[in-house]
Amino acid sequence: MVITTAVALLAPLLVIVIVLLLAGGAQPAIRQFGAQFLVSSAWNPVKQQFGAEPFIYGTLVTSILALAMALPVGVGTAVFLAEPSLPRIRGTIGIGVELLAAIPSVVYGIWGLYVFAPWLLMHLSRPISERFGSVPVLAGPARQTSVLTASIVLAVMILPTLAAISREVVRAVPSGLKENSFALGATWWETIWKVILPAARPGIFGATVLAFGRALGETIAVTMLIGNRPQIQTSLFGPAYTLASVIANEFTEATGTLYPAALIELGLILMLVALVVNLIALLLVRSVAGEGATR
Amino acid sequence: MQEKERGSTLAAPTASAQLRTLPGGTETRISIEGVDFYYGRFQALNDIDLKIQDKRITALIGPSGCGKSTLLRILNRMYDLVPGSRAEGRVMFEGENILTARNLLELRQNIGMVFQKPSLFPMSIRDNVGFALRLHGWKKSRVAEAVERSLKDANLWEEVKDRLDAPGVSLSGGQQQRLSIARCLAVQPKVILMDEPASALDPISTLKIEDLMARLVNDYTIVIVTHNMQQASRVADYTAFMLMNPENRAGELVEFAPTVELFQRPRDRRTEDYITGRFG
Numbered sequence: 001m002v003i004t005t006a007v008a009l010l011a012p013l014l015v016i017v018i019v020l021l022l023a024g025g026a027q028p029a030i031r032q033f034g035a036q037f038l039v040s041s042a043w044n045p046v047k048q049q050f051g052a053e054p055f056i057y058g059t060l061v062t063s064i065l066a067l068a069m070a071l072p073v074g075v076g077t078a079v080f081l082a083e084p085s086l087p088r089i090r091g092t093i094g095i096g097v098e099l100l101a102a103i104p105s106v107v108y109g110i111w112g113l114y115v116f117a118p119w120l121l122m123h124l125s126r127p128i129s130e131r132f133g134s135v136p137v138l139a140g141p142a143r144q145t146s147v148l149t150a151s152i153v154l155a156v157m158i159l160p161t162l163a164a165i166s167r168e169v170v171r172a173v174p175s176g177l178k179e180n181s182f183a184l185g186a187t188w189w190e191t192i193w194k195v196i197l198p199a200a201r202p203g204i205f206g207a208t209v210l211a212f213g214r215a216l217g218e219t220i221a222v223t224m225l226i227g228n229r230p231q232i233q234t235s236l237f238g239p240a241y242t243l244a245s246v247i248a249n250e251f252t253e254a255t256g257t258l259y260p261a262a263l264i265e266l267g268l269i270l271m272l273v274a275l276v277v278n279l280i281a282l283l284l285v286r287s288v289a290g291e292g293a294t295r
Numbered sequence: 296m297q298e299k300e301r302g303s304t305l306a307a308p309t310a311s312a313q314l315r316t317l318p319g320g321t322e323t324r325i326s327i328e329g330v331d332f333y334y335g336r337f338q339a340l341n342d343i344d345l346k347i348q349d350k351r352i353t354a355l356i357g358p359s360g361c362g363k364s365t366l367l368r369i370l371n372r373m374y375d376l377v378p379g380s381r382a383e384g385r386v387m388f389e390g391e392n393i394l395t396a397r398n399l400l401e402l403r404q405n406i407g408m409v410f411q412k413p414s415l416f417p418m419s420i421r422d423n424v425g426f427a428l429r430l431h432g433w434k435k436s437r438v439a440e441a442v443e444r445s446l447k448d449a450n451l452w453e454e455v456k457d458r459l460d461a462p463g464v465s466l467s468g469g470q471q472q473r474l475s476i477a478r479c480l481a482v483q484p485k486v487i488l489m490d491e492p493a494s495a496l497d498p499i500s501t502l503k504i505e506d507l508m509a510r511l512v513n514d515y516t517i518v519i520v521t522h523n524m525q526q527a528s529r530v531a532d533y534t535a536f537m538l539m540n541p542e543n544r545a546g547e548l549v550e551f552a553p554t555v556e557l558f559q560r561p562r563d564r565r566t567e568d569y570i571t572g573r574f575g
Binding site: 174184185190 | 371373376378399400401403404407408410412414416417418426427430475478479482
């Protein structure tokens, strides 16, 4: 009893210890910049100026875009995979989606860099930015490594998480709901859209948040594809930077006291953002699920 | 046993142990003709002939595995949800063969179904009842009228009229089942199929459902599957007894007769064994 309690307490303790250690390591930067660190967009190691804003921006934008792209595809795949008809195609597609999760992150990065990014630039980014460049979001000059490139590859990377969890959730919806919907004359599409997905919503929401968490922290593939420029610019086709990328890129060259401390503070921010996202999700899922249980 | 003339809606019959007399010459609503049914290679039903009478309650009884639920699910093509299943023969409804019907949505609006479990949708009481109507694009005011009418017809209006926006699943088991009946009534079907509608309910809720059936049969044709013989004898005008053929395990129709006759003077030995409890 005592041992199991101690072991069970280990995980939450570890989280707290990591946060505390990061906070300790970031002390020089926290003392130097205070809250200004969060809203400053300066990042100049030579002049010892550091700010987190571009990285927070880049991290959120790429993650949200990736989620926006992966969610419809993932849920659609899940609905298809949970359907009892078409067993043969279903098996093949199911394995295919799960194998996406087995591809190492760095392979996504190198594929994205050498194959996907040039293709995207030629066929999508450049033509669009040349024609619709007056719209800030689509402004040029378009580059191979950009917010869009990173977001799309990120979307592919979080797709298996979304699809696999959503499939289980959709499968867990009581078959009686489906039967009743059909018996009332609803079509397959109406049944999926009006009955199955609403019933599965809390679980799909949980899957979404897990995927979002993964997207926030994804490092190497994004680092290879996002262009690594600490700036806030609105265009999808321009470069940006994320919290995880800047840490991975600059840690080896960070000298002095302030520079590494600033990087550690970025790590702290990333960790806190991920913690908050997961916590909110947990509470939301619990409240929705609890509501379902008492109903 | 007291017998009572049916036909006037004023004297709404209570379902308790009354067997309605059957004035001759009622219409056949659904005609099941030589129906075989297969799940893959397994034959579940063999050569079923049955005429469902209009505005009467027909009960399908028999031990588990006799195919009574399967037969019920043929009538609104619910078996289409099971991959590899198929039916042969003819099931005539309004001049059309149900088994080859193209427009399943129309068929299922005409032939509604109430399941053993209420399986309410994750939405309010109001939206559960109005579900199919909203799919058909009815205006809000018309849906509201239909919701009220259906809940009244299902004997549930008084209990829920003040909390129509509460989740459907907040109701008790018996209320949920009446809500699922209201949901079915909202599309104004001509035939209502009921698959063990009261088997998960307590005795009082069961009686309420049976009362409701006795009232609904003035306007609807009802086919009910039940494993409860007392229930069949209480509510049904006609009863069909089905049994699994021990040789090929396919369900067969043993005897079909007015309920009083079937229970008091069964013609088949196997029927007699079953209703007197010497079987199953």
